[in-house]
Amino acid sequence: MKRLKILFLTGVALVTLARPAHADPFSLIATAIHGFLLSSTAVAATAAGTIANIVAGVAVGGALIGLQMLGAQKLPTVNPSDAKSTFETSDAPALGAVGRVRLGGTLAFGNTNGSERYRLPLHLQGAIDGIEEHFIGGREVTLDSTGDVVSPPWSKKGGSWLNWQIKIATGDETAWPELIEKFPAFWTVDHRVRGITQSLLTYRNPGLANDKYLSLYSGGVPAAEITCRAWRYYDPRVEGQLPDTESTWGWGDNGPLGVIRILRCAPEFTSARIDWEKMAESADKADILVATKTGFEPRSRIGGVFSFESARGDVVKQALESIGGEIRVTTEGKIWIELIDDYPAAEIAFSDPDYYDLLIQYGPEGVERPNICRLKYYSPERNYEMAELDLSGIGWASVEDEIARSGPKYFDLDLPFCQWPSQAQRIARRKFHWKRAPTAPLQTNMVGMAVWGRLYADVTLPEIGETVRVRMDAPRPDDANGTVDIPLQFLPQLPAWNPATDEADAPPVIPDLSYQSDLETPDAPTSAVIVEKSDGSLVLRVNYAITGVSAANIETNYRSYASGVPSSWQPMTETTTYAEAALAAGTTGLTIDARVRIFDGEDGSYFSPYLSTVVGEDNSPCAAPEEISSSTSVVGIVGYFSASVTAPELRVSTIRFSRRTKATGSPTWGGWVLLDTRSADPDTAYAFSDDVTADIGGTDVEWQLVSHTANGGAGAPR
Numbered sequence: 001m002k003r004l005k006i007l008f009l010t011g012v013a014l015v016t017l018a019r020p021a022h023a024d025p026f027s028l029i030a031t032a033i034h035g036f037l038l039s040s041t042a043v044a045a046t047a048a049g050t051i052a053n054i055v056a057g058v059a060v061g062g063a064l065i066g067l068q069m070l071g072a073q074k075l076p077t078v079n080p081s082d083a084k085s086t087f088e089t090s091d092a093p094a095l096g097a098v099g100r101v102r103l104g105g106t107l108a109f110g111n112t113n114g115s116e117r118y119r120l121p122l123h124l125q126g127a128i129d130g131i132e133e134h135f136i137g138g139r140e141v142t143l144d145s146t147g148d149v150v151s152p153p154w155s156k157k158g159g160s161w162l163n164w165q166i167k168i169a170t171g172d173e174t175a176w177p178e179l180i181e182k183f184p185a186f187w188t189v190d191h192r193v194r195g196i197t198q199s200l201l202t203y204r205n206p207g208l209a210n211d212k213y214l215s216l217y218s219g220g221v222p223a224a225e226i227t228c229r230a231w232r233y234y235d236p237r238v239e240g241q242l243p244d245t246e247s248t249w250g251w252g253d254n255g256p257l258g259v260i261r262i263l264r265c266a267p268e269f270t271s272a273r274i275d276w277e278k279m280a281e282s283a284d285k286a287d288i289l290v291a292t293k294t295g296f297e298p299r300s301r302i303g304g305v306f307s308f309e310s311a312r313g314d315v316v317k318q319a320l321e322s323i324g325g326e327i328r329v330t331t332e333g334k335i336w337i338e339l340i341d342d343y344p345a346a347e348i349a350f351s352d353p354d355y356y357d358l359l360i361q362y363g364p365e366g367v368e369r370p371n372i373c374r375l376k377y378y379s380p381e382r383n384y385e386m387a388e389l390d391l392s393g394i395g396w397a398s399v400e401d402e403i404a405r406s407g408p409k410y411f412d413l414d415l416p417f418c419q420w421p422s423q424a425q426r427i428a429r430r431k432f433h434w435k436r437a438p439t440a441p442l443q444t445n446m447v448g449m450a451v452w453g454r455l456y457a458d459v460t461l462p463e464i465g466e467t468v469r470v471r472m473d474a475p476r477p478d479d480a481n482g483t484v485d486i487p488l489q490f491l492p493q494l495p496a497w498n499p500a501t502d503e504a505d506a507p508p509v510i511p512d513l514s515y516q517s518d519l520e521t522p523d524a525p526t527s528a529v530i531v532e533k534s535d536g537s538l539v540l541r542v543n544y545a546i547t548g549v550s551a552a553n554i555e556t557n558y559r560s561y562a563s564g565v566p567s568s569w570q571p572m573t574e575t576t577t578y579a580e581a582a583l584a585a586g587t588t589g590l591t592i593d594a595r596v597r598i599f600d601g602e603d604g605s606y607f608s609p610y611l612s613t614v615v616g617e618d619n620s621p622c623a624a625p626e627e628i629s630s631s632t633s634v635v636g637i638v639g640y641f642s643a644s645v646t647a648p649e650l651r652v653s654t655i656r657f658s659r660r661t662k663a664t665g666s667p668t669w670g671g672w673v674l675l676d677t678r679s680a681d682p683d684t685a686y687a688f689s690d691d692v693t694a695d696i697g698g699t700d701v702e703w704q705l706v707s708h709t710a711n712g713g714a715g716a717p718r
Contacts, residue, residue, distance in 0.1 A: 093106075093307035093308060093309045093310075094106075094125045094196075094307070094308045094309075095123070095124050095125060095305055095306070095307060095308070096124065096125055096126070096230075096231070096262070096265060096305070096306055096307075096308060097124055097128075097228075097230035097231060097304065097305040097306070098230050098231050098233070098253075098258040098261055098262060098302055098303065098304065098319075098417070099229075099230060099253040099258060099301065099302045099303025099304060099417070099419070100132070100227065100228070100229055100230070100253065100303045100380075100419070101227070101228065101230050101303060101304065101305045101384065102133075102135075102225060102226070102227045102228075102383070102384035103123045103124060103225060103226055103227075103228065103305065104121065104123070104223060104224070104225045105121035105122045105123040105124075105198070105199070105224075106121065106122045107119060107120070107121050107122075108120045108121070108122050108193065108198070109179065109186075109187065110221075111182075111183055111186065113182040113183065115204060115205040115207070116182070116202055116203065116204055116205065117202070117203040117205070117221055118178070118179060118182065118183075118200065118201070118202055118203075119199075119200075119201045119203070119221065119224070120176070120179070120193075120198060120199070120200055120201075121198065121199050121201070121223070121224055122193065122196045122197075122198045123196070123197045123198060123199065123226060123228070124169075124196070124197045124228070124230065125169075125195065125196055125308065126169050126195060126196070126197070126231060127168055127169040127170065127197060127231070127232070127246075128168055128169075128197050128228045128229060128230050128231065129228070129229035129230070129231075129232050129250075129251035129565075130168075130228065130229045130251070130565070130567065130568065131166065131226050131227070131228045131229075131568050132227050132228065132229065132559070132566055132567070132568055132569070133226065133227035133568070133569065134149075134164065134224070134225075134226055134568070134569075135224065135225040135226070135227075136149065136154070136162065136164075136222050136223075136224055137219065137222030137223065138222075138225070139222075140569075140607070141154065141162075142555070142557050142569050142570070142571045143164055143568070143571070144571050146163070147163045147164050147165045147166075148160035148162070148163050148164075149161075149162040149163070149164055150555075150571045151555060151604075152555070152599050152604055153212070153215045153216060154216070160204075161203070161204045161206065161212070161216055162201065162202065162203055162204065163201070163202040163204075164199060164200075164201050164202075164224065165199065165200045165201075166197075166198070166199050166200075166226075167197065167198050167199075167200075168197050169194075169195050169196050169197045169198075171194055171195050172194070173192050173193055173194045173195070173196075174189070174192055175187065175188065175189045175190070175191045175192050175193075176191075176200050178200065178202070179191070179200070197228075199224055199226075201224055203216075203217075203221055205217075227384070229251045229565065230251075230303075230305075231251075231261055232246065232249040232250055232251045233249055233250075233251075233252065233254075233257050233258060233260065233261035234248075234249050234257070234260075234261075234271070235249070235250060235252065235254070235257055235283065236276040236277070236279055236280045236283070237280050237283060237284070238250060243271035243274075243276065244270075244271050251565060253301040253302055253303050254283050254286050254287065254298075254300070254301065254302070255286045255299075255300030255301055255302045255322075255323030255324070255325060255337075255339070256279060256282040256283055256286050256300065256323065256325055256336075256337035256338075256339065257279065257283050257286075258301075258302035258303075258319070258323070258417075259302065259316065259319045259320060259323060259325060259327075259337050260274060260279060260337060262306070262315060262316060262319055263316065263335075265308075265312075266312070273333075273334055273335060274334060274335055274336065275330050275332075275334035275335065275336045278328075278330070278334075278336035278338075279336050279337065282325075282336060282337050282338055282339060285299065285300070285339050286298060286299055286300035286301070286323070286339060287299070290422075290426075290497075291497075291499050292422035292499050292503060293422065293499040293500065293503040293505065294422075297420060297422060297423070299324075299339070299423070300323045300324055300325065300339055300423065301323070301418075301419070301420060301423065302319065302322060302323050302417050302418070303378065303417060303418075303419045304318075304319065304322065304378050304416050304417030304418075304419075306319075318414070318415070318416050318417060319417045320337075321413070321415060321417075321427065321431070322377075322378075322415040322416065322417030322418035322424075322427070323337075323339070323417065323418070324339055324340050324423070324426070324427040324430070325337045325338060325339050325340060326338055326340055326455075328455075329453065330453075331453060340430065342429075342430050342494045342497075343469060343491060343493055343494065344455070344456045344469070344471075344491070345456065346456050346457055346458040346469060347454040347455065347456050347457065348450065348451055348454050348456075348457045348458075349457060349458040349459075349460070349467075350442070350444070350457060350458070350459045350460065351460040351462075368409065369402065369409060369436050370409045370410060370411035370432065370435055370436060371398060371399040371402040371403050371406075371408065371409050371436075372397065372398045372399075372403065372408050372409065372410050372411065373391060373396075373397040373398070373410075373411050373413065373428055373429075373432040374388065374391070374410055374411070374412045374413070375388065375389045375391060375397075375413050375415070375424055375425065375428045376388045376389070376412075376413070376414045376415065377389065377414075377415045377416075377418045377419065377420075377421065377424040378415070378416050378417065378418060378419050379419065379421075379506075379507060380419055381506050381507050381508065381509045381510070382507060382510060383510065386414065386416060387507055389421055389424065389425065389504050389506075389507070390504055390505075390507070391425075391504050392504075393504075394425075394501075394502065394503075394504050395501065395502070396429045396432070396433070396494075396502055397428075397429075397432070399436075411431075411432050411435055413427075413428050413431060413432070415427065415428075421503070421504070421505075421506040422499065422503055425502070425503055425504065426497055429494065429497075429502065430494065433492050433494060434471075434489065434491065434492070436492075437489055437490050437491060437492055438489075438490040439487065439488060439489050439490070440470075440487075440488045440490065441485055441486070441487055441488070442459065442470075442485070442486045442487075442488050443483050443484070443485050443486075444483065444484050444486065445482060445483060445484070446477070446482055446483070446484060447484075448475050448477075448483075448484030448485075448486055449475055449477060449484055451472055451475050451486060452474075452475060454472065455471055455472060456469065456470070456471055456472070456491075457469075457470050457472055457488075458470075459488070468490055468491075469490070469491045469493075470488040470489060470490055470491060471488070471489045471491055472486050472487070472488055473486065473487035473488075473489075518603070519598060519599075519600060519603060519604065519605035519606075520605060521597075521605050521606045521607075521608060522544065522546055522596050522597060522598055522605065522608040523544070523545060523608060523609070524544075524594075524595070524596075524608045524609040524610060524611045525542045525543060525544040525556070525594045525595070525596055525608070525611040526543050526544060526545060526611070527542075527543045527611075527613075527650060528540065528541065528542045528543070528558075528592060528594055528611060528613055528615040528650070529541050529615060529616075529617065529618045529650045529651050530583065530587060530588070530590065530615055530616055530617050531617070531650070531651060531652070531653055531709075531710055532617065532653060532710035533653060533679050533710075534653060534654050534677065534678075534679040535679065536585075537582065537585075538582070538583040538584070538585060538587055539580050539581065539582055539583060540558060540572075540580065540581045540582075540583050540590070540592070540615065541578050541579070541580050541650045541682065542556055542558060542572065542578060542579050542580075542594045542596075542611070543577065543578045543650050543682075544556070544577070544578065544579070544596045544608075545577075546576070546577075546596070546598060549576070549598050550576065551574045551575050551576050552574075553598055553599040553600065554574040554576070554579070554596060554597075554598055554599075555571075555574065555596065555597050555598075555599065555604070556571075556572040556574050556579035556594065556595070556596045557569040557570060557571060557572065557594070557595055557596075557607075558570055558572060558581060558592050558593065558594040558595075559592065559593050560590050560591065560592050561591040561592070561593075566593065569595075575681075575682075575683060575684075576683070577682065577683050578650060578682055578683070579596070580681070588616060588617075589614055589615070589616045590614070590615050590616070591612075591613075591614050591615075592611075592612070592613060592614075592615055593610040593611065593612050594610065594611040594613075595607045595608050595609070595610050595611070596608045617651075617709075617710055617711075618650075618651040618709070619651070619709040619710060619711045619713050620651070620709070620713075621709070621713055621714065621715040621716065622647060622649045622651065622652055622707035622708070622709065622715030622716075623648075623649065623707070623715060623716055624705075624706075624707070624715065624716040624717060624718040625645035625646060625647050625655055625705045625706070625707050625718045626645060626646050626647070626648060626718075627643065627644075627645055627718060628643075628644040628645060628646060628685055629643065629644045630642065630643035630644070631643075637693055637694040638691055638692070638693050638694070639691065639692045639693075639694065639699075639701055640689070640690075640691045641689060641690050641691070641692075641701070641703050642687065642688070642689040642690075643687070643688050643689075643703070643705065644685050644686065644687045644688075645685070645686060645688070645705050645718060646682075646683055646684060646685055646686070647680050647682060647683075647707040648682055648683055649682060649707065650682055651709050651710075652680045652681075652682055652707045652708070652709065653679070653680065653708055653709055653710040654677050654678060654679055654680050654707075654708045655677075655678045655680045655686055655705055655706070655707055655708070656674060656676070656677050656678075656705070656706050656708055656714075657674075657675045657676040657677075657678075657688045657690075657703070657704075657705055658672040658673060658674050658675060658703070658704050658705075658706070659672070659673050659675055659690055659692070659701060659702070659703050659704075660672045660673065660701075660702050661692065661699050661700065661701050661702075662699070662700050663695060663697060663698070663699065663700075664697060664698030664699060664700050665697075665698075669702070672704070675688075675690055676688060680707065688703075688705065690703060704717040704718060705717065705718045706718070
């Protein structure tokens, strides 16, 4: 047996030594890992001492994120509430982000020219995929196509008191022409601010004597924030994407792919150092739907913001914890992200002949072992702040008998890159119970070096006749004695996750804290339809039921989805019963959200719940137009007719006005003659009139009005 073990180890050594020195995977990858994760500037470590760093904990089994490298203490990457702020300092940090985040920015420029104030906040290093929400002073607003803010209190007749323009970084930015024109002494063509997603806000002053001034600027110039889809990443599963051509990448919140995107901030982490085949497998696992208390969601997603000044180890550690993953390395020296199962499969096994000594320590003493789990996550429900989940009453989150004996001992877990309560709790349960698990030093002969590159093992305990699953730390060889020490952690077998009992509710959604309203929140819009008007243009119409409020005090927005990703909220033109917005030619089926709120002067209600629907054309026949008024009269031999009608249906495209006649006494009517076609909007009054001169012997006349849909389909006549 001993001979076999020696031969096996010799074979491993020969394979390793057979590699050319320049291709040694551990020296290559450790240099990059060490420099990236231990510094804030991503400068690689020197080659000297690289192998020593690996053995000391840079590589833990097959993982490249070890306890010694990352440290046991938690160092904040960036506080999410700070990321939403506007930094007015010259040394504010540059921010990076993955997934969906809410950001303020660094104020790069601010000045006043006459009655206009200009502010230039820099949101994020690099390009983002798109902006979904805009906030001024913590209050959500909507922009039109020119950048004018059309939400009260900023909207005004014929324009807005605030214009907001946004540049998504391309690297080819030019200087803002407005700043060059208004501030030539401070801003020139050389001030390009390249490679940064940024905004230019122009605040217009109504004048100190105007009551409007206080409603706009009572607290000073309000800051701008955005909710955005942050960096795109390379997905090896998507045809047409190239690992080194960022313009081909797409946006997503897949956990493993998001962490790799963060790692690739450092030039040392080239695509050649990543095992993309294994990354595709991990990405597929992350997309598998798992049961939650409210339905189903992907297993592992990511969304969070970090500072480029933060130590890379802290950023990566928190990102990995937030997705429930760890970095692994192949025998070729390539890395990939692997998701951690509650009970991972064993990669190697030890039985009695393989080891000399195993001293099991059944976890920390009760006075030290954690018995209560406390969990915070990056909560959209709390306006993208770190929020604590209430785990009271959740069985796995506390050990009551230990609490009674030795008092509360807390295990605190912060997941700043996790926005999903169910995902956060699944990760927290595993980490909490692994923290409480027994540990043991395992001493083997030199065959123990075979665990290099592996994390999980089965160990047979002959004394009790059981096999236990363990997680291994890096092997520590003792050449003098021919032994290898392997620190172990025993893994508990957790029961299958039961959302009904294991998952606490998410905190209730709160409105933006800076905005409170006493007005009643409207009901969600009731329906939506796409209509082709008589001139061929397309419009989206959204219906709602609001009484006692004028159209000027109603605000309706919609956003559409492409591949499951929403656009920014778009403004609409409101009436008292519906709102309308122009669509691009060729638009057919469209997935949308629509919402509405009301205003009383400057005070606005909260937005209604969303109408979420797939909207398209509806060509079912309309009812007869509704009569507002009508009259007929005869003067001499001329008959006169006039009428005012409306069409209430959202789907109406035109109203057509026709006439037919017959000689008085004749049983047969002539054909209908089309007199007028009006492009029609719902609930809008349209006036029609006609006159007819009688033939000799008299003439009988009928008029009719018919609502038509876009395909020409006629409804019932009036």
